[in-house]
Amino acid sequence: MNQKSYDVVIIGAGIVGSMVARELSKYQLSVAVLEKEADVGMGQSTSNSAIIHSGHDPEPGTMKARMNVRGNELWYQIAPELDIPLVNTGALIVAVGAEEQAGLQPLLERGRENGVKGLEILTREQVLEMEPHLSPDVTGALSTPTAGVVDAFQGVLGAAENAATNGVEFILNAEVRGAVVEDGVLKAVETTQGRVAATWFINAAGVHSDEILHMAGDRPEFEITARRGEYFVFDDSKFRVNNVLFPMPSEKGKGILVTTTTHGNTMVGPNSDSISDKEDHAVTEHGMHEILHGATKLVPSVSPRDVIATFAGLRATGNYKPGGHGKDFLIEVSSAVRGLINLAGVESPGFASSPAIAEYVAELLKGEGVTLTEKADWTATRRRIPRFKEMDHVQRAAIIERNPAYGRIVCRCEEVTEGEILQAIHSPIPATTYDAIKRRTWLGTGRCQGSFDYPRTMEILARELGMSMTEITKKGPGSVFLYRQTKEEVV
Amino acid sequence: MSEQKQGDYRTRTDICLRCPQGCEVQTMLGPDDEILNISGNKCKLGREYVEQEIRDPRRVLPTSVRVKNGTRPLVPVWTPEPMPKGMIMDLAAESRKIEVEAPVHVGDVVLDDWRGLGIRLVASGEVERAE
Amino acid sequence: MDVNTTYDVIVIGGGPAGIAAAIEAYNENQGKVLVIERNDSLGGILPQCIHNGFGAINFGNDLPGPEYAHRYEMQLNELPVDVMLDTMVVDMTPELDIYTMSSEYGYQHFKPRAVVLAMGCRERTRAQIRLPGTRAAGIYTAGTAQRLVNIEGYMPGREIVVLGSGDIGMIMARRLTIEGAQVLGVMELLPFLTGLRRNYVQCLQDYNIPLHLSTTVSKIYGERRVEGIETVKVDEDLNHVPGTEEFIKCDTLVLSVGLIPENELSRKAGVQLDVRTNGPIVDSDMATNVPGIFAAGNVTAIYDLVDYVSKAGEVAGRSAARFARAQQAESHEGSRVVRLKPGANVGSIIPQQIYIDDLGDRDVYLSMRPNALLERMVKVELDDGGEEVMSFREQYARPAEMIIRKLKARDIEKLRASHGAELVANIS
Structure with a gap:
């Protein structure tokens, strides 16, 4: 059996894994990332609200609070380096009625304690002036000006591509199935692509991070519950909001929000549903009602008629509650087994926290005696594929x-050209599936949702990858589009 | 078509295909399948239709066949003259094995006098020869 | 970038409306006409519509789609009309600046004297009907499935359920069966068939494909490829009836849930749209509110017969050529403008306005989409403040079939005798 060996192996190519990969790519280390899916960012990192939270919400003193506030700062520095669309929109936590209004001051104080800058309580008039679509029933809002909206997939891809360019190896379609522990040391993991050995393993497996812990014999009591959140995306010609609009938080979380993405589509969601299957991304009838109901409380003009897409994402909610606090991220050097760092239970605000977590992982490794020598030729920047749609006539x-x-348009709604698709296929993390191209180019995300581009995109993929049309998949093994040629014999 | 039986007598209901209106035509049939009464049709086409439908139901088969050395893999074909309905799937299955050489033009006969029944498959589209 | 100002009329879209418009634009004036088509061949959607059912009105013959398109294409080829294939219009302004792109011709800027919008329509998708479930492979709109099977030559499924009893859905159910797939059923949310009855007979009954009315898909199973669906019955208000859920194992769901006029370019050019048709508001010349921009075919409203799409194209082409020659909107001076509004049992009507005194020598088609199912003789009338102006009878009114009336001399006489600024179309 072929066995590969690295200084550091990161399990999971979500935002946390990719940010850690990018951070570690600065140093003279051999690093690999194992990803069970056919592309990076296939899990919770890219099916969420895509918000860089300010850090006002987590309980003071928790890892969540610390990582969120630091991560927010780092994002505004990293995004331009990696050409990741990030807009500093600010967010409003909107109160409706006297009871909610009274909750604003404690929220402000909590945010200040966490070190969030610029917090301010706004009057009804100020709020309505900023957000004319808001319900006239609002009574006031907490303004958190450091919050922003990010292109979540570009966030993951930017970090991953930059890491790949700086020498990190991404092994896709490699699911970790077992751990090799010898003398209390995690030596290797068994994957669907063979055994991979390393001195250090970083567990960034998202909703599956508890399973990785258990394979290594660590924290049998730690468990992740997947909580599903469903979203609606609206036609971009409909209304937009200027800030991220949150309702007042509850025990269930930050609530059903209204946000305009970096792409210009307004999006509402998520609800919160605990589910047993960690791969269940189904959108439910019940959930869709819940979201619409929630959203119309803030913005009454939200109409189901203008929905162009629905999706569901999962949050990896762990049961780690240190020192009498509420649930927190489980970020630690494993005490049960040598050679493992856990980044588990990273749910919201995980995306915002990821660069801070990456920075912290480097510190943890240093603390464990790993020598971190900077590479002389490290490149900090990465550019995304230029979008034809965003160019002027001369360009x-x-x-x-x-x-x-x-000159050849493949997706008419989003005006994606074959040139962009070819770039995506031949990029540092090559796009080899339909969804991988969709995420890199925005193809198929507009009004027709791929009806027009499917056949054309499949043809280009088949040609460039030297595959037959019947081998082209939507998102990796098991997701083929076509079964046979029309005139082939029926089996 | 749906059918109801009452002793030796049967009443069948057909939706007429002769125009988009699609009249529901009831036909009463005797013990020897003789037509006793036709009702529900709004014009004479409805009567003609059920008479034909009872005697010898016919349909058009639109499908495609493979093209060799063409700019496209398939060319559309059809049976311009309606054929016996019961044989549609047989011809469909057989046509799946046909391959014609490009170029193909509208009106080209790709299968003539199938089973000696005068049934033809004729191209309804164009495929040029690949360079 | 140089501006190409040589064209009198540019037709955007080379489908049935566009081809007819180009032919008539040329015949009207013998001016310079250009057709811009984003596909690699003319005909729009017709080359993939290999079933028959086209041409009964214009050719007196029941033809397959590709042959219908071919006949028009032959007519076009005989004229000195320019055609750019594989070319996409990406931008258009109210001043008729048109930007196109293509691998062969590069990025170009045109400024013709008149434009005909003939971009056709697109299919409604899963998102617009907010279909719950996963985002697995194996969910196709009927048109995409049709393109894959008939043009690309690939089968998108083995065990297939069709949602929607529109004509495309039923036609694809038959098509997939003929090519060896198993079509397990056609589900229709409404209590009645939404396509033509004859398609029910010759596409479903003949092939033993079950039709389930008042039934919809409530869930899709499978994370990677569709593994099954759940269907559910709906009540009169279209709400799910609990306890009627049924699981059907299948690998493919084909959606035939409606069409929407394609008007992204129209919006960019400032063309005013009708909320009922989702297409431009047009007058009896098929002119939009933007001087020099005309529209025809499925871009203005969804038609069920291609023959009338061609006819609308002809009207728009002639009008565009006249505009190009006159360098201004045709003077309807002295003519009364009358707006047409949908009333009882009418969902939409085109044109939305007519020049009542200038209707004499040209073709005007009133196209009405009923929004109720009336299986009896009906009266279609245009009313002026409750008073009947003109009327005609139809055998029935069904949402699946547009009611089209080519205005006759006596209709026009009656219209001229009316007084109001607005006529309401009612079906009773």
């Missing part, structure tokens, strides 16, 4: 002149 003419593939 468009020039790029088609240079490369005729840019």
Whole structure:
């Protein structure tokens, strides 16, 4: 059996795994990332609200609070380096009625204790002036100006591509199935692509991070419950909001919010449903009602008629509650087994926290005696594929002149050209599935939701990857589009 | 078509295909399948339709066949003259094995006098020869 | 970038409306006409519609889609009309600046004297009907499935359920069966068939494909590829009836849940749209509110017969050519403008306005979409403040079938004799 060996192996290519990969790519270490799916960012990292939270919400003193506030700062520095769309919109936590209004001051104080800057309570008039679509029933809001909205997939991809360019190896379709522990040391993991050995393993497996812990014999009591959140995405020609609009938080979480994505689509969600199957991304009838009901409380004009997409994401809610606090991230050097760092139970605000977690992992490794010597040739920057849609007439003419593939539109709603698709297929983390192309180029995300581009995209993939049309998948093994040629014999 | 039996007598209901209106036509049939009464049709086409439908139901088969050396893998074909309904799936199955050489033009006969029944499959589209 | 100002009329879209518009635009004026088509061939959706059912009105013949398109294409080829294939219009302004892109011709800027919008329509998707469930592979709109099977030559499924009893859904149920797939059933949310009855007979009955009315899909199973669906019965208010859920094992769900006019470009050009048709508001010349921009076919409203799409294209093409020659909107001076509004049992009507005194020598088609199922003789009338202006009878009114009336001399006489600024179309 082929066995590969690295200084550090990161399990999971979500935002946490990818940010850690990027951080560690700065140093003279051999690093690999194992990902069970056919692409990076296939789990909770990219099916969430895509918000860089300010850090006002977590309980003071928790890892969540600390990582969120630091992560928020780091995001505004990293996003430009990695060409990740991030807009500092600010957020409003909106109160409706006297009872909710009274909750604003304690929320402000909690945020200040966490070290969040710029917090302020706004009057009804100020709020309505900022957000004309808000319900006239609002009574006031807490303004958190450091919050922002991010392109979540570009966030993961940016970090991962930059890491790959700086020498980190991404092994996709490699699911960890077992752990090799010898003399209390985690030596290797068994994956669907063979055994992979390392001195250090970083467990960033998201909703599956408890399973990794258990395979290594660590914390049998730690368990992750997947909580599903469903969302609606609206046609971008409909209304937009200027801030992220939250209702007042409850025990269930931050509530059903209204946000306009970096892409210009307004999105509402999530609800919160505990489910048993950690891969259940189904959208439910019940959930869709719940979201609409929740959203119309803040923005009454939200209409189901303008919905162009629905999706569901999972939150990896762990049961780790240190020192009398509420649930927290489980971020630690394993005490049960040597060679393992756990980044488990990282639910919201995990995306916002990820760069801070990555920074902290480097510190933990240093603390464990790992020598971190900076690479002389490390590149901090990465550029995303230029979007034809965002170019002006002169730029468009020039790029088609240079490369005729840019003259061929594959997705008409989002104006994605073959040139962009070819770039995605031949990028540092190559796109080999339909969804991988969709996420890199926005193809198929508009009004027709792929009806027009499916056949064309499949053809390009087949040609570029030297595969047959019947081998092209939506998102990796088990998700083929086509079964046979029309005239092939029926089996 | 749906059918109800009462002793030796049967009443069948057909939706007429002769125009988009789709009249529901009731036909009463005697012990020897003779037509006793036709009702529900709004014009004479409805009567003609059920008479044909009872005697010899016919349909058009639109499908496609493979093209060799063409700019596209398939060319659309059809039976311009309606064929016996009961044989549609047989011809469909057989046509799946046909391959014609490009170029193919509208009106080209790709299968003539199938089973000696005068049934033809004729191209309804164009496929050019690949360079 | 140089501006190409040589064209009198540019037709956007080379489907049945666009081809007919281009032919008539040329015949009207012998001016310079260009058709811009984003596909690699003309005909729009017709090349993939290999079933028959086209041409009964215009050719007196029941033709397959590709052959219908071919006949028009032959007519076009005989004229000195330019065609750019594989070319997409990406931007258009109210001043008729048109930006196109293509691998072959690069990025170009045109400024014609008139434009015909003939972009057709697109399919409604799963999101618009908010279908719950996963995002697995194996969910296709009927048109995409049709393209895969008939043009690309691939089968998208083995065991298939169709949602929606529109014509495309029923036609695809038959098509997939002919090619060896198992179509397990067609589900229809409404209590009646939404496509033509004859398609029910020759596409479903003939192939023993069950139709389930008042039934919808309530869940999709399978994370990677569809593994099954759950269906549920609905009541009169279309609410799910608990306890009627049924699991059907299948690998594919084909959606035939409606069409929407394709008007992204129209919006960019400032064309005013009708909330009922989702298409441009047009007058009896098929002119939009933007001077020099005309529209025809499924871009204005969803038609069920291609023959009338071609006819609307002809009207728009002639009007665009006249506009190009006159360099201004045709003077309807002295003519009364009358708005047409949908009334009882009418969902939408095109055109939305007519020049009542200038109807004499040209074709005007009133196209009404009923929004109720009336299986009896009906009276269609245009009323002026409750007073009947003109009327005609139809055998029935069904949402699946547009009622189209080519205005006759006596209709026009009656319209001229009316007084109001607005006529309401009612079906009773």
